[in-house]
Amino acid sequence: MSEKTYELEAESELRVEIPTTAELTLVSGAAEVYGTEMVVGKLYTLRATNIAVFTWKGGTIKLSGNAVDSPYVAKETPMLSYINVHAALDQRRTTAAAASGTGPRTMIVGPANVGKSTLAMILANYAARVGRRPIYLDLDVGEGAAGMPGTLTAMTVDRPLDIESRFARCKPLTFHYGHGKINESTRLFTLLVDKLAKAATRRAERDPVVASSGYIVNTSDLDKDMVMSVAAQFEIDVVMVLDNERMYNELQAAIPGSTVVKLTKSGGVVPRDMAAKEAARLSHVKQYYYGSPGQGALHPALPVVHFDDVSIFKIGAPPVPAACLPFGADPFGHETQTVPIKPTQDLVHACFTVSSAPAGWQDTEGFKLIETEGLGFVSVQNVDMEERTMTLLAPAQGMPALPCTLLLCEQTYSDASN
Numbered sequence: 001m002s003e004k005t006y007e008l009e010a011e012s013e014l015r016v017e018i019p020t021t022a023e024l025t026l027v028s029g030a031a032e033v034y035g036t037e038m039v040v041g042k043l044y045t046l047r048a049t050n051i052a053v054f055t056w057k058g059g060t061i062k063l064s065g066n067a068v069d070s071p072y073v074a075k076e077t078p079m080l081s082y083i084n085v086h087a088a089l090d091q092r093r094t095t096a097a098a099a100s101g102t103g104p105r106t107m108i109v110g111p112a113n114v115g116k117s118t119l120a121m122i123l124a125n126y127a128a129r130v131g132r133r134p135i136y137l138d139l140d141v142g143e144g145a146a147g148m149p150g151t152l153t154a155m156t157v158d159r160p161l162d163i164e165s166r167f168a169r170c171k172p173l174t175f176h177y178g179h180g181k182i183n184e185s186t187r188l189f190t191l192l193v194d195k196l197a198k199a200a201t202r203r204a205e206r207d208p209v210v211a212s213s214g215y216i217v218n219t220s221d222l223d224k225d226m227v228m229s230v231a232a233q234f235e236i237d238v239v240m241v242l243d244n245e246r247m248y249n250e251l252q253a254a255i256p257g258s259t260v261v262k263l264t265k266s267g268g269v270v271p272r273d274m275a276a277k278e279a280a281r282l283s284h285v286k287q288y289y290y291g292s293p294g295q296g297a298l299h300p301a302l303p304v305v306h307f308d309d310v311s312i313f314k315i316g317a318p319p320v321p322a323a324c325l326p327f328g329a330d331p332f333g334h335e336t337q338t339v340p341i342k343p344t345q346d347l348v349h350a351c352f353t354v355s356s357a358p359a360g361w362q363d364t365e366g367f368k369l370i371e372t373e374g375l376g377f378v379s380v381q382n383v384d385m386e387e388r389t390m391t392l393l394a395p396a397q398g399m400p401a402l403p404c405t406l407l408l409c410e411q412t413y414s415d416a417s418n
């Protein structure tokens with residue numbers, strides 16, 4: 001266990017990679033973590049994460065913890081450009097509020113590992129700090145910060161995110177995607193983005209503060225065509241391109257009605273390999289069931305459900321050769337087809353979205369299982385083929401309410417209780 005105190009000069013940041021657990025205290029001055037202000041004297045416990053403690057005016061930080069990986073203080077940060085962007089967005093929000101109109105619809109794009117999610121969080125926090133209520137739309141399916149990896153989520157941010165638990169207290173609207181990458185099923189992705197866009201429009205219509213606060217859309221590593229498609233679906237008018245000169249130039253020409261802003265990547269962004277991303281996902285899954293320091297410990301339940309009380313589906317059927325398709329059939333229809341799954345031992349450690357589909361639902365023109373909202377998630381702990389039961393890990397007693405429909409996350413994760 002090591003402990004060290006850092007005196008930060010104005011406009012500098014302390015960057016820390018935390019493989020296990022570390023504790024952080026702002027001893028004096030003022031500082032923020034990704035846009036959320038720290039409270040002087042409060043002990044923050046952080047687990048398996050990378051953070052930057054930034055100060056505009058200077059501050060003293062105490063850091064202690066196990067295996068804190070070589071923290072360092074950086075004087076060069078892009079925070080000035082980020083706050084200028086926030087100020088410009090906020091100016092638009094003020095104008096929109098005065099005219100009872102729609103605020104800036106911002107989307108953050110760029111290659112993998114350039115700090116897109118971090119910038120989205122900073123902008124959402126800055127907006128909430130000045131009393132705005134933007135809609136945060138998370139299309140970063142690899143991370144799934146507000147839901148679970150493999151989901152798309154939307155929520156209004158009406159107060160800065162908690163430093164320790166981030167999105168854990170938000171109650172997002174969730175759609176099941178089931179893949180870690182967008183190119184694994186662009187058809188399903190586009191369909192779900194459409195659902196999110198409609199839901200966001202309805203939400204903004206109900207609340208003028210939400211409408212004038214606009215959107216903040218966090219994305220994964222999208223190519224130019226997908227950026228254009230998503231921008232059109234959300235009627236985006238500000239695109240922020242992080243660390244990609246070529247895409248910046250291409251988008252300027254391709255979406256002339258929008259403001260396209262080029263921003264530089266922070267030197268603090270930690271390049272994460274597949275293993276590091278997988279570890280981050282696992283820690284996120286654990287947090288969903290067991291809670292986090294900021295949220296308090298949760299006491300998950302282990303309901304035993306009978307095979308007859310659950311219907312399990314995965315999204316995506318094997319492709320049918322074009323020659324075998326009936327005339328006029330959609331050649332990509334298989335991508336959004338729901339396929340029933342029979343419980344087997346293979347499901348142990350699988351993670352499911354509990355669908356909001358009512359008991360006895362049927363896919364019709366007006367109702368599609370893949371378009372239903374997720375109520376929460378459960379993981380399979382055990383499958384008893386003799387008794388025909390499954391033991392699930394659920395975040396609360398009474399979840400899932402039976403009978404229920406479960407959607408399989410294509411990626412399976414390790415047991416969250418390990």
Ligand SMILES: Nc1ncnc2c1ncn2[C@@H]1O[C@H](COP(=O)(O)OP(=O)(O)OP(=O)(O)O)[C@@H](O)[C@H]1O
Pocket residue numbers: 015016049050051052111112113114115116117118119140142143219220221266267268269270271272
């Ligand atoms: N200034 C900083 N100091 C220290 N760590 C940082 C800083 N900015 C970002 N990070 C860390 O770098 C990692 C990558 O950042 P982030 O997740 O924002 O990138 P991304 O572009 O969203 O990645 P992906 O393409 O996987 O979605 C994260 O663990 C984040 O906490």
Ligand SMILES: [Mg+2]
Pocket residue numbers: 116117118140143219220
């Ligand atoms: Mg991201």
